[in-house]
Amino acid sequence: MLIAVENLTKTYKTYERGSTFRETLASLLVRKTKYVEALKGISFNIGKGELVGFLGPNGAGKSTTLKILTGILHPSAGTANIMGYTPWKHRKKYVAKIGAVFGQKSQLLWDIPPIDAFYLNKAIYGIPERQFHQTLDEMVELLNVSELIRKPTRQLSLGERMKCEFIMAMLHRPEIVFLDEPTIGLDVVAKDKIREFILEMNRNGVTFILTTHDLGDVEHLARRIILINHGELVFDDSLEALRRFSGAKKIITLTTHEPLPDIELPGITVTKKTSDYNVELELDLAVLELNQFINIISQTSLISDLLVQEPEIETVIKDLYQQEKRSKDE
Amino acid sequence: MVRALRIHLQGIKTAVATRMAYRGDFFISILIMLAMDFVIPLATVFIYQTGVTLPGWSMYEILLLQGVFLLVRGVAFPFFFGMVWNTIERVENGTFDLLLIKPCSTLRMVIVTGFDSEDLGKLLGGILLTSIALSQLPPPSMLQWVQFGILFIMALITMFGYGMILAGLGIVWIGNFRVYDIFFALTNFAMYPSAIFSKAIQTLILTIVPIAILGSIPASVLLDRVDWRVSLLATGSSLVFLLVSFWFWNWILKKYTSAGG
Numbered sequence: 001m002l003i004a005v006e007n008l009t010k011t012y013k014t015y016e017r018g019s020t021f022r023e024t025l026a027s028l029l030v031r032k033t034k035y036v037e038a039l040k041g042i043s044f045n046i047g048k049g050e051l052v053g054f055l056g057p058n059g060a061g062k063s064t065t066l067k068i069l070t071g072i073l074h075p076s077a078g079t080a081n082i083m084g085y086t087p088w089k090h091r092k093k094y095v096a097k098i099g100a101v102f103g104q105k106s107q108l109l110w111d112i113p114p115i116d117a118f119y120l121n122k123a124i125y126g127i128p129e130r131q132f133h134q135t136l137d138e139m140v141e142l143l144n145v146s147e148l149i150r151k152p153t154r155q156l157s158l159g160e161r162m163k164c165e166f167i168m169a170m171l172h173r174p175e176i177v178f179l180d181e182p183t184i185g186l187d188v189v190a191k192d193k194i195r196e197f198i199l200e201m202n203r204n205g206v207t208f209i210l211t212t213h214d215l216g217d218v219e220h221l222a223r224r225i226i227l228i229n230h231g232e233l234v235f236d237d238s239l240e241a242l243r244r245f246s247g248a249k250k251i252i253t254l255t256t257h258e259p260l261p262d263i264e265l266p267g268i269t270v271t272k273k274t275s276d277y278n279v280e281l282e283l284d285l286a287v288l289e290l291n292q293f294i295n296i297i298s299q300t301s302l303i304s305d306l307l308v309q310e311p312e313i314e315t316v317i318k319d320l321y322q323q324e325k326r327s328k329d330e
Numbered sequence: 331m332v333r334a335l336r337i338h339l340q341g342i343k344t345a346v347a348t349r350m351a352y353r354g355d356f357f358i359s360i361l362i363m364l365a366m367d368f369v370i371p372l373a374t375v376f377i378y379q380t381g382v383t384l385p386g387w388s389m390y391e392i393l394l395l396q397g398v399f400l401l402v403r404g405v406a407f408p409f410f411f412g413m414v415w416n417t418i419e420r421v422e423n424g425t426f427d428l429l430l431i432k433p434c435s436t437l438r439m440v441i442v443t444g445f446d447s448e449d450l451g452k453l454l455g456g457i458l459l460t461s462i463a464l465s466q467l468p469p470p471s472m473l474q475w476v477q478f479g480i481l482f483i484m485a486l487i488t489m490f491g492y493g494m495i496l497a498g499l500g501i502v503w504i505g506n507f508r509v510y511d512i513f514f515a516l517t518n519f520a521m522y523p524s525a526i527f528s529k530a531i532q533t534l535i536l537t538i539v540p541i542a543i544l545g546s547i548p549a550s551v552l553l554d555r556v557d558w559r560v561s562l563l564a565t566g567s568s569l570v571f572l573l574v575s576f577w578f579w580n581w582i583l584k585k586y587t588s589a590g591g
Binding site for chain 2: 012067070071072073074091092093095096098100102105107109111112116117119120122123124125126152
């Protein structure tokens with residue numbers, strides 16, 4: 001295994017302060033300490049060449065996990081063995097073999113061209129001259145940025161900057177790359193280019209761990225999903241398995257020639273009614289088979305169009321979070 | 331060692347290139363820096379012209395103290411003291427993490443990315459003021475220059491120690507640039523002869539809070555106005571201070587919690 005994480009736990013010490021002026025003044029003298037369990041013992045393994053989507057709602061513990069795995073933070077307990085290193089113990093040696101792209105934190109330098117920042121990285125990572133130029137040329141061609149890397153960073157668009165961020169993270173040829181919201185704020189064209197680049201690098205054997213709220217990224221890139229919520233691992237399997245998790249549910253878009261009556265049947269949830277003739281619903285095949293559903297509808301209305309789709313990954317994840325919340329409440 | 335030098339040189343080149351993006355601002359900043367650091371020496375000149383003096387010290391002797399102090403800061407501020415504002419700023423805006431994912435010591439990274447070319451104005455000012463003062467004083471012997479060289483290095487070591495302590499405070503005392511004010515207020519003591527202070531303050535600024543080494547002690551060596559035992563004590567204090575600062579920096583670095591994701 002390239003990455004083996006066992007019972008990773010992180011507890012933060014924070015201070016509570018009230019919102020009123022009196023409470024603010026009081027907090028200068030006495031502060032109420034609060035311990036937050038950001039990670040409650042998560043464990044997982046990742047093999048070489050995998051492209052894993054590491055998902056969870058805000059505050060789930062994704063960033064904390066990523067920071068521990070990149071050697072930025074020390075965990076409160078647990079172990080992590082990545083390429084034979086413990087990130088927080090062998091930080092310097094370990095980070096020489098990993099790369100990271102943070103969608104909201106730039107590694108480029110605002111006032112000077114990206115090429116200058118690349119040269120700084122060359123010195124920091126001790127990249128040999130030949131390897132540096134070879135990798136740079138390769139990346140520049142793949143991302144089509146030969147002109148851009150010599151323009152001041154502040155003159156580049158967000159998409160162009162992100163391409164350069166990727167070059168910055170890949171110049172030392174890392175074995176593992178951590179991506180934290182790499183396509184945030186990008187337009188469709190830029191997203192596609194970045195996704196293509198990630199897939200190409202992954203084909204070359206680079207392992208990627210992707211944290212994102214953009215489920216388009218997940219669907220296009222990740223073959224495996226690790227889902228965490230409230231610091232606990234709630235799902236770890238393939239994207240297909242995640243889809244199956246929602247049970248045998250289908251999304252049906254139905255159009256009829258006659259006005260549709262109100263559909264109130266077990267296994268059917270109407271999600272959107274566009275008109276009397278058009279409706280979108282969720283069908284639970286475990287309760288009602290598709291042919292039974294068609295028969296029932298055909299008895300009252302003549303079907304003119306029927307579209308059967310898999311539920312969107314977003315819906316599946318939302319269901320998963322809600323199910324986890326319900327089981328916790330019980 | 332070669333790699334470390336390469337990293338520093340590249341850091342300096344990058345920082346200068348960054349400042350050159352706004353050339354006008356760069357030169358004006360250097361001039362402003364130079365002018366600001368000449369305020370106290372100018373005040374000294376004006377005071378001496380009115381006939382008021384520090385007993386036993388000529389105007390040029392005082393200017394030499396202030397020149398050496400400026401020279402120490404002129405080397406420290408551009409080349410490594412930028413670690414302080416760099417750390418405070420990065421911890422506040424969450425980009426300190428980016429330094430931790432580089433295969434170098436965090437201390438080196440905050441220094442490399444904190445090179446402050448504007449402060450080269452201090453170095454210019456220091457050279458200018460020291461030269462002016464020395465031109466009006468008896469020339470020091472070779473032995474005095476050697477002693478001065480050693481004490482000057484100790485002064486830089488002490489500045490490095492202060493840099494680590496202030497940068498470390500920036501990690502736990504988030505976004506608080508007041509550490510600079512505290513430091514500047516304290517270091518003003520280095521611009522005057524230690525002998526003018528009470529015995530208790532003299533001991534304090536020579537040992538526990540080594541400030542005298544930042545200006546008055548090395549300059550006094552050039553003037554042959556300091557006992558060798560005091561120089562030795564100042565050297566020892568600087569080395570102990572450096573060790574304590576290193577320990578403090580490493581201890582506080584473990585307390586870094588990073589900004590929310």
